[in-house]
Amino acid sequence: MRRLKALPRMRSLTISLFVVSLFLCPTGCKRRHGPPAVVTDARAGDPQVAGRFTEGFYAIEANAWRWTAKDFAVTLNPPPHAAERGARLVMHLVIPDPVIQHSKFVELSSSIQGLKLDPQVFAKAGQYTYERDVPADKLQGKDVRIDFAVDHTLPPENGDIRTLGIIVNEVGLVAK
Numbered sequence: 001m002r003r004l005k006a007l008p009r010m011r012s013l014t015i016s017l018f019v020v021s022l023f024l025c026p027t028g029c030k031r032r033h034g035p036p037a038v039v040t041d042a043r044a045g046d047p048q049v050a051g052r053f054t055e056g057f058y059a060i061e062a063n064a065w066r067w068t069a070k071d072f073a074v075t076l077n078p079p080p081h082a083a084e085r086g087a088r089l090v091m092h093l094v095i096p097d098p099v100i101q102h103s104k105f106v107e108l109s110s111s112i113q114g115l116k117l118d119p120q121v122f123a124k125a126g127q128y129t130y131e132r133d134v135p136a137d138k139l140q141g142k143d144v145r146i147d148f149a150v151d152h153t154l155p156p157e158n159g160d161i162r163t164l165g166i167i168v169n170e171v172g173l174v175a176k
Contacts, residue, residue: 040079041172052076054145058162065094068165073147078139079175086136087173089117089146090129094167097125103152106166110148113138134173144173 042049044057045064056072079087095106100123108130109119117132138144150165 038077040077040174041170042074042076043170044168056148056165057168058164065167065169067162067167068148068150069163070153070165071147071149072165072168073145074171075143075145076171076173077142078144079173082134082136082139082173082175084136085176087134087139087175089132089134089172090174091131091148091171092127092129092169094127094169095122095125096164096167099152099154099164099166100125102154105152107151108148108166109151110146112144112146133176139173146171 036048039049039052042052043064044053044066045060045062047060050060052075053066054073054075056069058067058069060066089110089112093108099106105121105123107119107121110117110130110132112134115135115138117134120128120130122128152165154164156162
C-alpha cells in the first residue's frame with residue numbers, strides 16, 4: 001500500500017523537475033552554431049575559437065591549453081574603442097620545467113602589425129602572465145594578427161615529432 005501512495009508523489013516530483021527544466025533550457029541549453037563572430041579573448045582549450053590560433057599551435061590538451069612551436073600567432077578582434085584608446089595584450093602561459101632544464105631560460109617576444117613589443121625573459125618554470133600595451137594605431141580594422149616567438153624550444157623526442165616551446169592557456173586584448 002505504501003508503494004502505491006509514493007508513486008503519485010514521485011510522478012509529481014518528476015513532472016515538476018521536467019517543467020522547471022523547460023523554463024531553464026531556453027537560456028541555458030542554447031546550441032552554438034559555429035564560432036563567435038567577435039573574439040577579443042581566446043581560451044586555448046575552447047574548440048569554438050580554434051581558428052583564432054592561427055599558426056604554430058598544437059592540438060588542444062586536457063581541454064584547457066596548447067603547446068606552441070618556436071613561432072606562433074593568434075588573430076583576435078580589437079575590443080571596443082581600442083582603435084582610439086589602445087588595448088592591453090594579455091597572455092596566460094606556463095613555462096614547463098623541461099624547457100627550463102633544457103635551456104636555462106626562455107625569452108618570449110611579440111609583435112603586432114610590425115610593432116615589436118618588449119620581450120620577457122623567464123628563468124624559472126611556472127605560471128606567468130605576459131602583458132604589454134598596444135597602441136591604438138595598431139588596432140585598426142576588424143582583425144589583428146599577433147605574432148609571438150620563443151628563443152628556446154624542446155627538440156622532438158620519444159617519438160613526438162613536435163618542437164615544443166611554451167604552454168598557452170589564454171590570449172586576449174583587453175580594453176583600456
